[in-house]
Amino acid sequence: MTGQSDRWTELTGGQAGEEYAQRFARLAESGHDIHGEAAFCDALLKPAARVLDAGCGTGRIAIRLAEMGHHCTGVDVDSSMLAVARREAPTLEWLLGDLTRLDALGLSTGFDMVLAAGNVVPLLAPGTEAAVVRQLAAALGPGGLLVTGMGLDAAHLPLPEPPVTLTDFDHWCTQAGLTLRQRYATWNGDPYHEGCGYAVSVHSRPAM
Template sequence: MPTWKEITTRNPDHSQNYADRWDRIAAEGNDIYGEARLVDAIAPRHARILDAGCGQGRIGGYLAERGHDVVGVDLDPLLIDIARHRYPEASWKVADLAERIDVEPGFQVGVCAGNVLTFLAPAERPLALKHLYEVMAPGSRLLVGFGAGRGYPFPAFLEHAEAAGFEVSQQFSSWDLEPMKPNAGFLVAELRK
């Protein structure tokens, strides 16, 4: 799997195409907020929420519009610019999850959706989980979701999450909480600090 940096280096239009794709999906009447609704359901009202790998702000923007204090981070400056324009009520920062995340720690809830971790180099994935652990509050929950067959086997991810300090409290095969089954094509893990 190529990293996001490799993809955007090869195709400078990739980030805009990615944002446009989500706009098309929404314009066709499809639901693009399932992950955000799940996060909203588990978060206390007016929670401090981290959207890690936020892209153009689809999830974090939804949560900010519902009164949460959202900080979104992404390594793609173009996507962060789109997020800032569309959802000014949230805070958006350019940041690489594989490096220390320059945000005030203490997030009550976090979300890392959209295959974000699979777009990091294999050696960067454990670092990203360590950095996410560092900014989450004690007792917090981080929801991470990504598809199978993207070069990050689920057992390796779970091992990395535990090595970072998280407790893997639940695993599902979809954002609508379908039970995890052997050979599932998708993983949503709830990690607790």
């Protein structure tokens, strides 16, 4: 990230792509459903929607959404993760870039959904979170949705304590012109309640 490393790079050294992909491959082989995020997002989208997967990692979710008929672009700061994504889905658009400077990547705006799953927000560089939320909101078209998933305690984060609270996050979203539409405790749609260790949030940009 601009000026300092993001928390993800500090944790992994930017070399976790293959290991990350293998972990999900093992989960799939053992019978786990690894496409819960994509199914959740698809239920919110019109057919053939435009989706920006911000912090796309190895592309697992974007690739699945593309298979479901959506037009997906993935952005990540970790080149090792993008190497896996490009290998698995070479025809999709994968961009190496800093989420604080999405506007510098030449992306068209007007996305129907911007997705930031997998603890993207808590793993940003400290102090950049509000700027990233502004960038993600700016990529949305009228009525577009920002969908995020984040851990709220150490059990749901690769960190000793959560660096971001939902109050902080909702405030940044409000500042960026977004409104909270729905919140869940899981990607399966389980109801959210105070004290949940994880939150899936759906914020919307006003329709014109």
